[in-house]
Amino acid sequence: MKHSDEPSAAAKLVATDRTRLRRAREKERTARADLDSVLAAGFVCHLGVVVDDAPMVVPTGYGVIGDTLYLHGSVASRSLVQAPESVVCVTITHVDGIVLARSMFEQSINYRSAMIYGIPRTVEDPEEKLAGLRALTEQCAPGQWEYARQPNRKELAATTLLALGLAEASVKVRTGPPGDGDSPDAVLGLWAGVVPTSVVRGAPVPDPALPSDVRLPSHISSMSGKPAHHVDR
């Protein structure tokens, strides 16, 4: 198994006909660092595949190693195993706020979103599979991979993991106040601004089956009680 080196954060994303934005170009971000930032802020993506000529969009977990996105098995990925060489679209979205404008026409949502296109491959090599699954775990629960029992051969074989290159990607971000602060509507005297939204993690809830003498490990206590995702505003 060979992993690519970490990509340069200053590298530019390559625009294709699919990823180039057709409108709202001011929302476009073109640096690889912008993609990395959206990827780092979450752990669930929406995977889109074509099944019997219809789109199918399913949520699934992901992780990142270098230039490769790893996706956990799902109904959609099993469809891909049956139809290899099919293009997929993976979209990751973070909702950052409700943008309340003077006019309904300018009402909007602050968000960061990444779309990645490509032909995924099913990961077969056990070593790469372990590394990919570890990346998925690190994405939402750093430290858990070392703490919990790692997959045995049978479990590994029962897990579907997809690998998708990050080469064809686009990032779109809307941030800041509504767009009608200097419009004729500004004289209406209406309140305008943003109600921020963010994802927070609560206190860990022990499994009722857990003996009372099992201590909460520090990597789990430190995951909680703080915002789960870094949000720039």
Next chain:
Amino acid sequence: MKHSDEPSAAAKLVATDRTRLRRAREKERTARADLDSVLAAGFVCHLGVVVDDAPMVVPTGYGVIGDTLYLHGSVASRSLVQAPESVVCVTITHVDGIVLARSMFEQSINYRSAMIYGIPRTVEDPEEKLAGLRALTEQCAPGQWEYARQPNRKELAATTLLALGLAEASVKVRTGPPGDGDSPDAVLGLWAGVVPTSVVRGAPVPDPALPSDVRLPSHISSMSGKPAHHVDR
């Protein structure tokens, strides 16, 4: 314009080959009330369409009136205007927690997710368009439609709105502790449980362009400082 009556919450969702779950049937929910609950808990969906034989998944805002889902215009919906009679898939996902098990194989995510399939129509009737846009606003900011300036004829014409029936839908929910509480791994003495995640709304951030004497209306102050989404645990 005719809106269907409110559907019965006890009504059953109709399973088709596309919506019937192929695995993890215990996660399936089949009542219309389960779909309504997932729809009510958010305001952003992922719309999947097929463009040039490839899937395209874009986040967009939605609202609900009776048996119809209204979707705000986007690159994807413009693609649909060019290719009418195409099936789309709309997925709405709420992430409720990170499920930490004794084994990596049982690690999971608590979530509620709905998938809706259908052939959408572009809303042309101005009266239905206004009602649909109002539903979109009510979905994330109740009261704002009456407060802000409503769309004029030109703005309404410049807005793309899609309508999608809720007839073909499936709901999947994972909730509760990890699944290995009574497995041989339970003797490992490892902590297991759930780190809950939820979406919260922060204090409203006024537009810097706002004169200081504009008061925050109560429908906006009451939106904030409390969890945005109802979460069952």
